[in-house]
Amino acid sequence: MIAALIGLPLLGAVVLLLGGRRTNAWGHLLAVVMSASSFFIAAMLFMQMVGKPEEEREIGQFLFDWIAVGAFQIPFGFYLDQLAIVFVLLITGVGTLIHIYSIGYMAHDPNRRQFFGYLNLFIASMLLLVLADNYFLLYLGWESVGLASYLLISFYQQKPSAAAAGKKAFIVNRVGDVGLALAILLMFVTFGTLSFEGVAAGAGLAAPTTVTWIGLALLLAACGKSAQFPLQSWLLDAMEGPTPVSALIHAATMVTAGVYLIVRAHAIFDLSETARTAVVIVGAITLLLGAFIGTAKDDIKKGLAGSTMSQIGYMILAAGLGPVGYVFAIFHLLTHGMFKAGLFLGAGSVMHGMHDDVNMRHYGALRTMMKVTYATFALGFLAIIGVPPFAGFWSKDEIIHAAFGQNLFIGLATLLGAGVTAFYMTRMMAMTFFGEARWEQDVKPHESPAVMTIPMIVLALGSAFGGMAMLFIGDIEHWLEPVTGFAYPQNSVSKAVLIPITLAVILGGAGYAWLCYGRRPIPVDAPTNVSLLTKAARADAYGDAINESLFMRPGQYLTRSLTWFDAKAIDGFVGGIAAAVGGLSARSRRLQNGYVRSYALTMFGGATLIALILLLVRL
Amino acid sequence: MNPNNYLLLAAILFTIGAYGVLVRRNAIIVFLSVELMLNAANLAFVAAARNTGTLDGLVAAFFVMVVAAAEVVVGLAIIVTIFRTRRSASIDEASLMKY
Numbered sequence: 001m002i003a004a005l006i007g008l009p010l011l012g013a014v015v016l017l018l019g020g021r022r023t024n025a026w027g028h029l030l031a032v033v034m035s036a037s038s039f040f041i042a043a044m045l046f047m048q049m050v051g052k053p054e055e056e057r058e059i060g061q062f063l064f065d066w067i068a069v070g071a072f073q074i075p076f077g078f079y080l081d082q083l084a085i086v087f088v089l090l091i092t093g094v095g096t097l098i099h100i101y102s103i104g105y106m107a108h109d110p111n112r113r114q115f116f117g118y119l120n121l122f123i124a125s126m127l128l129l130v131l132a133d134n135y136f137l138l139y140l141g142w143e144s145v146g147l148a149s150y151l152l153i154s155f156y157q158q159k160p161s162a163a164a165a166g167k168k169a170f171i172v173n174r175v176g177d178v179g180l181a182l183a184i185l186l187m188f189v190t191f192g193t194l195s196f197e198g199v200a201a202g203a204g205l206a207a208p209t210t211v212t213w214i215g216l217a218l219l220l221a222a223c224g225k226s227a228q229f230p231l232q233s234w235l236l237d238a239m240e241g242p243t244p245v246s247a248l249i250h251a252a253t254m255v256t257a258g259v260y261l262i263v264r265a266h267a268i269f270d271l272s273e274t275a276r277t278a279v280v281i282v283g284a285i286t287l288l289l290g291a292f293i294g295t296a297k298d299d300i301k302k303g304l305a306g307s308t309m310s311q312i313g314y315m316i317l318a319a320g321l322g323p324v325g326y327v328f329a330i331f332h333l334l335t336h337g338m339f340k341a342g343l344f345l346g347a348g349s350v351m352h353g354m355h356d357d358v359n360m361r362h363y364g365a366l367r368t369m370m371k372v373t374y375a376t377f378a379l380g381f382l383a384i385i386g387v388p389p390f391a392g393f394w395s396k397d398e399i400i401h402a403a404f405g406q407n408l409f410i411g412l413a414t415l416l417g418a419g420v421t422a423f424y425m426t427r428m429m430a431m432t433f434f435g436e437a438r439w440e441q442d443v444k445p446h447e448s449p450a451v452m453t454i455p456m457i458v459l460a461l462g463s464a465f466g467g468m469a470m471l472f473i474g475d476i477e478h479w480l481e482p483v484t485g486f487a488y489p490q491n492s493v494s495k496a497v498l499i500p501i502t503l504a505v506i507l508g509g510a511g512y513a514w515l516c517y518g519r520r521p522i523p524v525d526a527p528t529n530v531s532l533l534t535k536a537a538r539a540d541a542y543g544d545a546i547n548e549s550l551f552m553r554p555g556q557y558l559t560r561s562l563t564w565f566d567a568k569a570i571d572g573f574v575g576g577i578a579a580a581v582g583g584l585s586a587r588s589r590r591l592q593n594g595y596v597r598s599y600a601l602t603m604f605g606g607a608t609l610i611a612l613i614l615l616l617v618r619l
Numbered sequence: 620m621n622p623n624n625y626l627l628l629a630a631i632l633f634t635i636g637a638y639g640v641l642v643r644r645n646a647i648i649v650f651l652s653v654e655l656m657l658n659a660a661n662l663a664f665v666a667a668a669r670n671t672g673t674l675d676g677l678v679a680a681f682f683v684m685v686v687a688a689a690e691v692v693v694g695l696a697i698i699v700t701i702f703r704t705r706r707s708a709s710i711d712e713a714s715l716m717k718y
Contacts (some may be wrong), residue, residue, distance in 0.1 A: 060712055107685075402697040591718060592717050592718045593714070593717050593718070594713075594714030594715060594717030595641070595645075595710075595711055596649075596710045596711075596713070596715050597641055597642075597649075597710065597711070600640050600641055601641055604637060604641070
C-alpha cells in the first residue's frame with residue numbers, strides 16, 4: 001500500500017514524460033487522477049491508523065535490499081507513522097488541489113503535459129522523502145525533490161531569468177545537500193546504521209560533540225531546502241516558475257522538507273543543546289528577514305515568497321525548541337500548507353485575470369471584479385496573520401507561547417514577526433483588492449474558471465477551519481506525541497496574557513498598513529525616494545549581493561587563476577616537452593638524406609669508433 | 620716471408636675498398652669496392668689462421684665467401700633493376716627513401 005502511494009504519481013510522471021505528444025490530449029487528467037488516487041490511498045491508510053491503538057500505528061514496508069556492501073546495508077523500505085501520514089495527507093491533498101487548479105491555469109500552455117509530468121514527479125519525490133525508513137533513502141527523495149523543483153522553476157525555459165532562477169535554486173540547494181551528505185556520513189561512522197530507529201537508539205551512546213556536529217549538518221541541509229538564512233536567496237527567484245509551482249513548493253512540498261528533517265531527526269536534536277540553539281537562531285533570523293523582505297515587495301508572488309520564508313522560519317524555530325515545539329512546528333506546517341497554497345492560488349487567479357501582471361501597483365479594487373478570489377484570499381489572509389479562529393492563529397500562537405518559554409528575546413522576535421506579517425499581508429490585500437483601480441490599459445479583470453476557483457475554495461475552508469479541526473478533533477499534540485515527544489512549555493507567559501498581546505500586535509501591524517496603503521492612494525510607479533531600509537528590503541536584504549561578493553567573485557577569481565595556471569604552467573610544461581621532442585626530431589631526421597654513401601660513411605665512422613674503443617680498452 | 624706483410628696487404632686492400640665505397644658514384648664500382656673489402660677481410664682471416672695455426676680463420680673465410688656470393692646475386696639484381704627503371708647506375712640518384 002505504501003509503495004502504491006509513491007508508485008502512482010511516479011507512474012504518472014513516467015507515462016507523461018516518456019509518452020511524448022501522444023499523451024497531450026489526456027495527460028493532465030491522468031496526472032490529476034494519479035495524484036488524487038494517491039490521496040485516497042493516504043486517506044485510507046490514515047483511517048486504518050486512526051482505528052488502531054496508539055502503539056500499533058507505525059507500519060513499515062520492506063521492498064528489497066537496495067545496497068548491501070559489507071557492513072553498509074541499505075534496505076529500500078518505507079515507514080509510515082503518525083508524522084509521515086500527516087505529511088502524506090498534506091502533500092497529496094494540497095498537491096491534488098494544485099493539480100486541478102493547474103488544469104485551468106496552464107490551459108493555454110503548449111507544454112502542459114510536461115508540466116503535469118513534472119508535478120507528478122514532484123509529488124512522488126516528496127512522498128519518497130517523507131516515507132523513507134532510513135536517511136539514505138530520504139536522501140534519494142531529497143535529491144529528487146531538488147531535481148523536480150529545478151525542472152518546474154525553470155519551466156518557462158525560454159525566459160533567461162527563469163532558467164537562471166532554476167539553476168540558482170538547484171545550486172543553492174546543493175550547498176544544503178552537502179550538509180545532509182555530511183550528516184549521513186557522520187551517522188554511518190558513528191552508529192553503523194542509517195535507519196531512523198538505529199540512529200535514534202544510538203544517539204544517546206555517541207559522543208556529545210559528534211551528535212552536535214550531526215545536528216549542525218542536518219541544520220545546514222534544512223536551511224538549503226527550506227530557504228532558511230543564509231541559504232534563503234533561491235526562494236524569491238523561484239517565483240519565476242508558474243504560480244501553481246510556487247504554491248506546490250511553498251505549501252505542500254520542498255520547503256517543508258527541512259522542517260520534516262529536523263523533526264524526524266529529533267533524537268539528535270534532543271541531545272544537543274548547541275544544535276537546537278543554532279536551529280532557533282536560524283529560525284528567528286529567517287522569520288524576521290522574510291517578513292522584512294515581504295514588506296517592500298510590489299510583486300505579489302515575491303511578497304508571498306518572503307512570507308513563506310518567514311513562516312518556515314517560525315516552524316524551524318519551533319522545531320529548535322525541542323519537545324515543546326516539534327508538534328507545533330508540524331501543526332504550523334500543516335495550517336501554513338493550506339493557507340499559503342490558498343494564497344498562492346489566489347495570487348495566480350489574480351494574475352490570470354490581469355494578463356500575468358504581478359505588480360500590485362497595477363492592481364486595486366479587484367474585490368468587486370473577482371469575488372471568489374477575494375473571499376478565498378481574505379480567508380487565507382486572516383489565517384496567516386493569526387486572527388482567531390482561523391487556522392494560523394492556533395498554530396502560530398502556540399509557537400509564540402513556546403518561544404517565550406525558551407527565551408524572552410526569541411519570544412519577542414516571534415511576536416514582532418507576527419506584527420510584520422500582519423503589516424505586509426494587509427498591504428497586499430489593500431493594494432490588490434481595495435483602493436482605486438490602477439489597471440494597465442486594455443486589461444479587463446475577470447474571475448477565473450471554476451476549475452481554478454474550486455481548489456481555492458477548498459483551501460480557503462481549510463484555512464478557516466483546518467486549525468480548529470486539527471487541534472480539537474484531531475488532537476494533534478497527542479497524535480504526534482508517540483513520534484516526537486511532547487511537553488508543555490515551562491516558565492512561559494500565561495496564554496491569557498499572551499493572546500491579547502499578540503492580537504494587539506497583529507492589529508497594530510494591520511492597522512498601520514491600512515493607514516499607509518488603504519487610506520492613501522498608491523502611486524503606480526514605485527517611489528524611489530525611500531528609506532535605506534525599504535531599499536534593502538526591495539533588494540532581498542542584499543542576499544544576492546552578499547553571495548556574489550563573498551562566494552561568486554572569489555570563486556570566479558579562483559577559477560580564472562586556476563585556468564591561468566593550467567594554461568601557462570601545466571600546459572606550458574607538457575606542451576614544451578612535446579615541442580622540444582618535435583623540434584629535435586625535425587632536425588635529426590635530416591640525417592636520413594637518402595644518399596647511400598653518407599650512410600656508409602656513418603657506418604665506417606661507427607665501426608672505427610668501436611675499433612678505437614676496443615683498442616683503448618685493451619691497452 | 621713475414622706474415623705481417625699479408626696483414627698489411629689486407630689493410631691496404633680494405634682501405635682502397637672503403638675509399639671506393641665512400642667516393643664513387645657508380646653502383647658497379649661501389650659494388651666492386653665492397654667485394655674488395657670482403658676479400659681483404661678474407662686475406663686477413665687466412666693470414667691470421669696461418670699465424671696461429673688454427674682453423675678458425677679458414678672457417679670464417681669460407682663463411683665470408685658464401686655470404687659474398689649471395690650478396691653478389693641480390694646486389695646485382697637490384698642494380699640491374701634500378702638501371703632499367705632509371706637509366707642510370709648512379710647511387711646518388713637513387714635517394715628517394717629519405718625524410
